[in-house]
Amino acid sequence: MAETKDSAFRRALKNVSHRSRTRKFDLLNRVFCPRPEDRVLDVGASGEVFLQYSLEDIYPFPERIVAGGYEAHEILAARRHYPQPRYALFDGCALPFPDQSFDLVFSNAVIEHILGPGRQEKFAQEVMRVGRSWFVTTPNYWYPFETHHHLPFFQFLPRPIQMPYNRLLGTHIPKGTVQELGLLSARQLHRLFPTSRIAKVRVTFWPETLVAYHLHPARGR
Numbered sequence: 001m002a003e004t005k006d007s008a009f010r011r012a013l014k015n016v017s018h019r020s021r022t023r024k025f026d027l028l029n030r031v032f033c034p035r036p037e038d039r040v041l042d043v044g045a046s047g048e049v050f051l052q053y054s055l056e057d058i059y060p061f062p063e064r065i066v067a068g069g070y071e072a073h074e075i076l077a078a079r080r081h082y083p084q085p086r087y088a089l090f091d092g093c094a095l096p097f098p099d100q101s102f103d104l105v106f107s108n109a110v111i112e113h114i115l116g117p118g119r120q121e122k123f124a125q126e127v128m129r130v131g132r133s134w135f136v137t138t139p140n141y142w143y144p145f146e147t148h149h150h151l152p153f154f155q156f157l158p159r160p161i162q163m164p165y166n167r168l169l170g171t172h173i174p175k176g177t178v179q180e181l182g183l184l185s186a187r188q189l190h191r192l193f194p195t196s197r198i199a200k201v202r203v204t205f206w207p208e209t210l211v212a213y214h215l216h217p218a219r220g221r
Helices: 002-032 072-081 119-130 159-169 186-192
Strands: 040-043 065-069 086-089 104-108 134-139 197-201 209-214
Touching: 002 104, 002 134, 002 197, 002 209, 065 072, 072 086, 104 119, 119 134, 119 186, 186 197, 186 209
Parallel strands: 040 065, 040 104, 065 086, 104 134
Antiparallel strands: 134 209, 197 209
């Protein structure tokens, strides 16, 4: 029975995740209106996470994407699953591209994994430096269910309590361990991307995801 309940729980989470990502991609298409000539950078591409829910699955011109990140095994896996984009190994806090060299910089659920003093700020600066437009998503700190550990209120607990809490009830991150995260509120995300609009994406009772997006003025002409 426990296995059945756990399977049902995982299916429900997958369904919510799929609906949320669908809404994010719908927003991306409405705002950005992809064109064949656009050059796109995907920061945080992976062939091991979110298969069938990635930018490479839905973007109409995948050959115009440069996709990458800092973990070689994820880039190699992405190349196997999505052969059309070009790939690069890079640190999102030091992107090896000239200023405004991409029409769109896309990054899904990456910034919360960037830890260390000033590194989220540097990541945001690099996105805004190389992109004429950008679309950056992250889980909402104030959503009461923490989606990495699959536990309610996890991010609000003191760190010494998080480990025994995950050991007792956790179903995703190995029990008794804690994945360090830099979750952001809408206000914090706007501070990082001050010229952006902040969209709150909701498929349940509260916005699960935040999106900082900016459209270059020339795209409206």
